[in-house]
Amino acid sequence: MTHEERLTAAGIELPVAHPPAGLYVGCVLSGGLLHVGGHGPVRSDGSAVTGKVGGPIDLDAAREAARLTGLQILTTVRTELGSLDRVSRVVKVFGMVNCAPGFNRTPAVIDGCSQLMIDVFAQAGVHTRSAVGMAELPFDISVEIEAIFQVV
Numbered sequence: 001m002t003h004e005e006r007l008t009a010a011g012i013e014l015p016v017a018h019p020p021a022g023l024y025v026g027c028v029l030s031g032g033l034l035h036v037g038g039h040g041p042v043r044s045d046g047s048a049v050t051g052k053v054g055g056p057i058d059l060d061a062a063r064e065a066a067r068l069t070g071l072q073i074l075t076t077v078r079t080e081l082g083s084l085d086r087v088s089r090v091v092k093v094f095g096m097v098n099c100a101p102g103f104n105r106t107p108a109v110i111d112g113c114s115q116l117m118i119d120v121f122a123q124a125g126v127h128t129r130s131a132v133g134m135a136e137l138p139f140d141i142s143v144e145i146e147a148i149f150q151v152v
Contacts, residue, residue: 054103066112099133
């Protein structure tokens with residue numbers, strides 16, 4: 001089963017691309033690697049998931065925010081490559097969580113994105129990862145994630 005077929009079979013619909021918030025591009029293809037810059041959690045209505053995790057945002061909502069962020073990343077990848085089938089491997093995910101003081105379960109939050117990558121890319125979606133807590137993120141978003149994909 002191809003990545004695109006797996007996406008369809010899982011009933012996953014990719015959102016509309018959300019434009020970069022500054023003077024940069026969403027991704028850069030270099031030497032067989034697609035570097036995807038920081039993306040945030042955008043709901044289907046265009047609003048962002050905001051607030052501190054471990055404060056007004058609980059772990060389940062934060063995990064869903066990480067999944068939404070992963071969907072935004074996949075939209076950028078498909079837009080750049082024309083198809084997710086050009087991805088041969090998810091290499092790395094770097095997740096940043098907007099944390100309330102004392103919240104230290106950042107890996108559990110970023111699992112929302114990691115699980116999505118495995119659901120879409122199967123074994124090729126298993127990746128290396130960092131998940132860190134931040135005092136602040138742009139526009140008070142709850143999660144920001146960047147990723148690196150190997151492409152053919």
